Amino acid sequence: MSDNIRIKRGNNAQFAPLVLLDGEPCFVKDTGKFYIGNGASKTLINPDVVTSVAGKTGVVILTKADVGLGNVDNTTDATKPISTPQQNALNLKAPLANPVFTGTPTCPTPAIGDNDTSMATTAWVKLQGYSLSGSSDIDGGTF
Structure with a gap:
C-alpha cells in the first residue's frame, strides 16, 4: 500500500x-x-469556499469602501466630532471649576466629627452642635 x-x-x-x-x-x-x-x-468537495467577496474574485483584498465603511477613519477619541444635540446637552452641565448651581443642590452628609475636605451640609453643621440664631452669627461651638 x-x-x-x-x-x-x-x-x-x-x-x-x-x-x-x-x-x-x-x-x-x-x-x-x-x-x-x-x-x-x-x-x-469544498462547496462552502468563498469564491467572491463584494464583487471581487481571486485573491481579495477589501477596502473600507468595499463594505460600506468609506466614511470611517481612525480618528482619535479626542478629535472625534460630536453631534449638535450632544453639545447642547453638555453646554447645560456645570463646569468642574467654579460651578454655578441652580435649584437646591444636595450632597451626602458627612459623619459627625468628619475632618476632611467633604462638603459641609446644613445637616452636618447642625449635627456638630452649631445652630443659627436669627442673625448671621453662629451660636455655640468654637472656631
Whole structure:
C-alpha cells in the first residue's frame, strides 16, 4: 500500500471531459476547487469556499469602501466630532471649576466629627452642635 495520494490537476478546460474513478480526487487550478469522482460524475468537495467577496474574485483584498465603511477613519477619541444635540446637552452641565448651581443642590452628609475636605451640609453643621440664631452669627461651638 502506498503512502502517497495522487491528485489529478489541471485547468477548467481540461477538467470538463475528465472522468474520475470512484474516490479519485482532482484539483482545478484556475477555479481553486476540489472534486472527487465516483466513476460516473464529479462532486465538489469544498462547496462552502468563498469564491467572491463584494464583487471581487481571486485573491481579495477589501477596502473600507468595499463594505460600506468609506466614511470611517481612525480618528482619535479626542478629535472625534460630536453631534449638535450632544453639545447642547453638555453646554447645560456645570463646569468642574467654579460651578454655578441652580435649584437646591444636595450632597451626602458627612459623619459627625468628619475632618476632611467633604462638603459641609446644613445637616452636618447642625449635627456638630452649631445652630443659627436669627442673625448671621453662629451660636455655640468654637472656631
